[in-house]
Amino acid sequence: MEQRAIADTLKVQFPEEVLDIIEHHDQVGVLLRPDRIVPILRWLRDTDYLCMDHLRALCGVDNKRRQTSYSERFEVVYQLYSTSLRHGIRLRVLLPEEDAHVESAVSLWPGANWLEREVFDMFGIRFDNHPNMRRVLLPDDWVGHPLLKEYPLKGKKEWQGLVDLKKLARELDQHGFYPPPLADEKKTVPVKTVAKAVKAAVAVEPTDGTAPAEKMAKTLRERDQA
Amino acid sequence: MSDTARQTVEVPVATGDEDRYRLRMGPQHPATHGVLRVDLELDGETIVACDPQVGYLHRGIEKLAENRTYAQALILTDRLDYIAAMSNNCGFCVAVEKLLAISPPLRARYIRTIVNEMSRLSSHLLWLATHALDIGAMTVFLYCFREREMLLELFEELCGARLTFSYPRIGGVRQDVSASFISGLQHFIDIFPEKILEYETLIDTNRIWLKRTVGIGKVSAEEALGLGLTGACLRASGVDYDIRKHQPYDAYDLVDFEVPIAMEGDSYARYRCRMEEMRQSVRILQQCVDQLPPGPIVSEDAPDLHMSQRIIPFREARVSSYGTALIALSHKTKPTYPSGDIYVATEVPKGELGFYIISDGSPRAYRMHIRSPSFIHISALPALSEGGLVADLITNIGSIDVVLGESDR
Numbered sequence: 001m002e003q004r005a006i007a008d009t010l011k012v013q014f015p016e017e018v019l020d021i022i023e024h025h026d027q028v029g030v031l032l033r034p035d036r037i038v039p040i041l042r043w044l045r046d047t048d049y050l051c052m053d054h055l056r057a058l059c060g061v062d063n064k065r066r067q068t069s070y071s072e073r074f075e076v077v078y079q080l081y082s083t084s085l086r087h088g089i090r091l092r093v094l095l096p097e098e099d100a101h102v103e104s105a106v107s108l109w110p111g112a113n114w115l116e117r118e119v120f121d122m123f124g125i126r127f128d129n130h131p132n133m134r135r136v137l138l139p140d141d142w143v144g145h146p147l148l149k150e151y152p153l154k155g156k157k158e159w160q161g162l163v164d165l166k167k168l169a170r171e172l173d174q175h176g177f178y179p180p181p182l183a184d185e186k187k188t189v190p191v192k193t194v195a196k197a198v199k200a201a202v203a204v205e206p207t208d209g210t211a212p213a214e215k216m217a218k219t220l221r222e223r224d225q226a
Numbered sequence: 227m228s229d230t231a232r233q234t235v236e237v238p239v240a241t242g243d244e245d246r247y248r249l250r251m252g253p254q255h256p257a258t259h260g261v262l263r264v265d266l267e268l269d270g271e272t273i274v275a276c277d278p279q280v281g282y283l284h285r286g287i288e289k290l291a292e293n294r295t296y297a298q299a300l301i302l303t304d305r306l307d308y309i310a311a312m313s314n315n316c317g318f319c320v321a322v323e324k325l326l327a328i329s330p331p332l333r334a335r336y337i338r339t340i341v342n343e344m345s346r347l348s349s350h351l352l353w354l355a356t357h358a359l360d361i362g363a364m365t366v367f368l369y370c371f372r373e374r375e376m377l378l379e380l381f382e383e384l385c386g387a388r389l390t391f392s393y394p395r396i397g398g399v400r401q402d403v404s405a406s407f408i409s410g411l412q413h414f415i416d417i418f419p420e421k422i423l424e425y426e427t428l429i430d431t432n433r434i435w436l437k438r439t440v441g442i443g444k445v446s447a448e449e450a451l452g453l454g455l456t457g458a459c460l461r462a463s464g465v466d467y468d469i470r471k472h473q474p475y476d477a478y479d480l481v482d483f484e485v486p487i488a489m490e491g492d493s494y495a496r497y498r499c500r501m502e503e504m505r506q507s508v509r510i511l512q513q514c515v516d517q518l519p520p521g522p523i524v525s526e527d528a529p530d531l532h533m534s535q536r537i538i539p540f541r542e543a544r545v546s547s548y549g550t551a552l553i554a555l556s557h558k559t560k561p562t563y564p565s566g567d568i569y570v571a572t573e574v575p576k577g578e579l580g581f582y583i584i585s586d587g588s589p590r591a592y593r594m595h596i597r598s599p600s601f602i603h604i605s606a607l608p609a610l611s612e613g614g615l616v617a618d619l620i621t622n623i624g625s626i627d628v629v630l631g632e633s634d635r
Contacts, residue, residue: 022566024566024567024568025324025325025327025564025566025568027567027568027569029567053451054451054454054467055454056569056571056578056580056597057569057580057582057595057597059582059595059597061584061593062593065586065592066584066586066592067586077567077582077595079569079580079582079597083451083465083466083467083472086472090567090569108452109451109452109453109454110452110453110606110609111452111453111454111455111602111605111606112454113605114601114602114604114605115454115602118601122288136280136281137280137281137284137634137635138281138284139281146286146289147288147289147593151289153289153290153293
C-alpha cells in the first residue's frame with residue numbers, strides 16, 4: 001500500500017487522534033495525539049492488509065528550537081514497517097512540555113523496551129506501564145537529559161562519578177608501578193634542570209665580571225646544595 | 227575462645243536456594259566482545275535472570291551530530307560499528323543524499339557497493355573468528371584473520387586507513403579506485419570461495435561446534451520480529467527481510483544476489499546464514515568488478531565541509547573524475563537545504579542501520595537518531611539466554627554479533 005493511503009485509512013479509523021499528515025520525500029508522517037497510541041499501534045500491527053510487524057525505530061524529538069505548526073514541546077516517533085507487504089509509515093506522537101508521558105509499546109513489541117528507556121534517558125519522557133523505566137546508556141545518578149536542546153554540548157564541571165574515580169585512582173597509585181616519592185626522600189634534580197642551568201649560564205652575558213664557566217660552576221654548586 | 231563467644235556464632239539454616247547467586251560478567255571479559263556487562267542471577271549453572279548493562283562507550287554521537295554539518299558528522303559514523311566502518315559511512319551518506327536530494331553518479335554507487343560488501347566480509351570474518359574462539363575453535367580464528375588482513379590491505383590501498391575510513395562522501399566517494407586495487411580485489415574474489423569451504427570443513431560438522439550451537443538461543447520468527455532483531459539474526463528465523471532487496475540503495479538493484487534464509491532460528495542457523503551471506507557477497511563483488519562503469523566519482527551537487535548556504539556561482543574548474551576529490555567537491559551551493567524528516571535504513575553486517583534525520587533547513591541536522599542493530603540485539607539477550615546455561619550465554623553473545631561502539635553510540 002502507498003504510505004499516503006495508509007495514512008488516510010488511519011485517519012478514517014481514528015479520526016479524533018490524527019492531527020495532521022505530513023509528506024516529505026515520499027515518506028509520510030502522521031501527527032497523533034498521545035492518548036490512544038497503543039490501540040493505534042495494535043491496529044496497524046494486527047490488521048491483515050497493513051500487518052506492520054516490524055518496529056524499525058523509536059526515538060524522541062525536542063521541538064524547542066524548531067519552527068512547527070503546533071506548540072507541543074516533545075515528539076515520540078515510531079517507524080513501522082511490514083516485512084511481508086513491504087510498506088511502512090511514521091507515527092509522530094506530540095507530547096506537552098509539562099509531564100510528558102505516553103503509553104509504553106512493550107506489550108506489542110518487547111524490543112521497544114530499551115528504545116523507550118533510551119528516550120527517557122535522553123529526553124525525560126516517561127512511558128506508562130513500562131516494566132523497567134530506568135536510564136540505559138547513562139549512569140543512574142546522572143543529572144539532566146542530554147538531548148534536550150538547552151543541555152550544553154560541553155559541561156562546566158566534570159561528572160561527580162568521574163571525579164570520585166580519579167580520586168580513587170590517585171589513592172591506588174600509591175601501590176602502583178610508579179609510586180610518588182615520599183616526602184623525606186632526597187630530591188634528585190632532573191636532567192632537564194641541569195641542562196637549563198648550563199644553557200642559562202652560557203647565554204647570559206656576565207654583568208658582575210665572572211666568566212661564564214665560573215657562573216656555571218656556581219649554578220651547579222647551588223644545585224648540589226639544594 | 228570463651229563459651230559466651232561460641233554461643234553468638236550463627237549457624238546458617240538451609241532455605242532451599244543456596245545454589246542461587248549473582249554473577250557480574252564483564253565489562254572486561256574476553257567473550258563479551260567489548261565493554262558489555264551482564265548481571266546474571268544463577269541457579270547453579272542455569273541462568274535465572276540476565277540483565278545486560280550498556281553505556282560504557284557512550285560518547286553522545288547523536289548530540290555531537292546536531293552540532294556539526296552533515297559533511298562533518300560523517301566521521302562520527304566511523305565510530306559506530308568500528309568493525310565495519312565503511313558500511314556506516316555509506317548508510318549515513320545514503321540517508322543525507324536522500325534528504326538533500328543529491329544523486330551520486332553510477333560509478334560511485336558501484337564503488338560504494340564494493341566497499342560495502344568488502345566491509346560485510348571483513349565483519350563476518352571477524353565475527354566467525356571470535357565466535358569460534360569463544361566456543362573453542364582456535365584454528366578458525368587464525369584462518370579468518372589471514373583473509374581479513376587481505377581485505378584490510380585492500381582498504382588501505384583504497385583510502386589509506388584500515389579501521390576508520392570516512393571514504394564515502396555525501397554525493398559520491400573520495401577517491402577513484404586504482405587498477406591495482408581492482409586486480410587485488412579480483413585475486414581475493416578468486417581465492418575466497420575456497421577459503422569459505424576451508425572454514426566449513428573445520429567446523430560445519432564438528433561435533434563440539436554442533437553441540438554448542440544447535441538449538442541454542444532459539445527464537446521463532448514472531449519472537450524475532452517482536453524483539454526487533456534484524457539482519458542475519460532475523461533471516462535465520464525465517465523472515466525474508468533484507469533492506470538491500472526491500473529498499474535498494476547504491477547499486478544493489480543492479481546486481482543479482484540471493485538472500486540466504488534459514489528456518490531453525492538457533493545459533494547454528496545464524497552461523498549458516500552468515501556463511502551463505504559471505505558467498506553472496508563474493509558474488510556481488512564479482513558483478514560489481516565486471517560491471518564497474520567509467521565516469522565521475524562524485525556528484526556536482528556534493529556539498530563542501532562547511533556546507534555554506536551562500537549562493538556562489540558555479541565554477542567550471544571542477545574536480546576531475548580521477549585524482550583527489552578530497553572534501554571540497556563543488557562550489558555550487560543551494561540557498562537553503564530542504565527541511566523535513568526522513569528515515570533511511572541500510573543493511574549493514576550487523577542488521578538494519580537506520581538514520582532518522584530531521585532537517586530545519588540549516589546545514590546541521592536538527593536531530594539525528596541512529597537506529598543501531600547492536601543496541602536492540604543486546605536488549606534481546608535476556609529473551610535468548612534465560613533458562614539456559616552460562617556457557618550458552620557466550621554462544622548467544624557471539625551469535626547475535628554485537629559491537630558495543632554501535633550499541634552505546
